[in-house]
């Protein structure tokens with residue numbers, strides 16, 4: 184045995200006790216320290232001997248052949264002396280003939296993770312050896328306290344933004360993009376689903392850029408190595424069996440890869456794409472991400488792949504320097520794109536935004552008049568698109584229940600920002616229940632129906 188952490192060698196009958204064998208370089212040692220710190224913070228006792236431990240964690244090295252052998256021997260020793268072993272570290276990520284090397288040589292280990300996987304190791308420890316009861320923190324649900332209703336939750340996948348849109352000050356407030364590791368995001372998502380959440384709303388400043396900052400680094404999801412990347416995340420979330428709704432997706436080419444998952448029903452056929460404008464000169468002045476993309480063609484291709492797709496967007500009317508022709512160009516885009524849900528703001532100079540220094544600031548009434556003209560065009564589009572749903576059957580997630588009418592949302596409706604479905608029924612429905620609803624009438628934003 185190379186290093187078994189020496190702290191409180193005694194084994195208590197009541198307190199769960201863990202042994203730690205740490206091999207390899209200083210980076211591995213720091214990983215071991217994180218795990219040991221977390222174990223202690225959660226109330227586990229550390230054991231200095233194999234027989235005093237309820238289970239043993241072996242942090243391995245896989246750098247050179249000698250280190251691989253030393254790690255495999257250490258795992259063998261821990262299995263022989265204790266029997267319950269969780270393996271982590273570099274060797275845990277090594278494969279041979281497509282199989283995980285550790286699992287192949289030592290099939291009796293309880294779990295194998297790769298390096299920098301303290302959270303995953305803790306999850307495996309919890310599964311084998313429940314953490315001691317803490318009367319204070321045990322009152323808090325595992326995914327933290329949520330302010331949303333019990334059946335839906337926001338899942339934040341990153342913080343900050345690498346873009347510098349001239350009307351926005353978010354990067355100066357929140358800094359550059361920092362993506363959460365995919366394993367951590369998935370654990371939160373799984374925990375929320377276990378607590379009864381039926382809809383997860385993926386949010387960030389720029390969902391399409393997820394993982395760019397960490398160069399799509401590999402992380403562990405359920406023992407599998409998965410890239411911290413939007414397409415992979417959407418695929419993983421799609422396995423959870425709940426509604427997954429994507430917000431703040433920019434129209435980069437790789438977004439095309441997730442539309443087939445929507446067509447297959449793995450995630451909701453819903454994309455929230457904040458276009459903000461359509462005219463190339465204005466988009467350039469706004470310094471918008473993906474401003475060079477051919478958005479109309481992309482929308483057409485998405486709808487060809489997934490006819491059910493709902494596209495929501497937001498726009499700014501009356502940006503500094505926007506000419507009447509450029510605004511008309513935006514209206515033409517709107518008529519052609521036939522977006523389902525749209526919000527529009529008259530340009531408003533946010534303190535500190537670079538766009539305030541652009542020439543050609545428009546008077547308030549012009550900005551407001553353009554916003555109203557924009558919304559008038561969109562209202563007709565929204566009304567016509569919703570009217571097509573009359574006679575169809577839509578799956579609805581119930582949000583609120585009244586004596587004769589329940590209020591819910593279809594796949595096309597995000598909470599707070601989109602429309603509602605009013606379901607007339609004498610049956611007792613419950614918030615968080617899915618109901619198939621036959622649509623009987625449509626308004627400008629909302630639908631009405633009865634259980635199918």
Ligand code: SF4
Nearest residue numbers: 344346348351353388
């Ligand atoms: S508006 Fe632009 S700069 Fe602001 S958060 Fe969105 S992408 Fe980033």
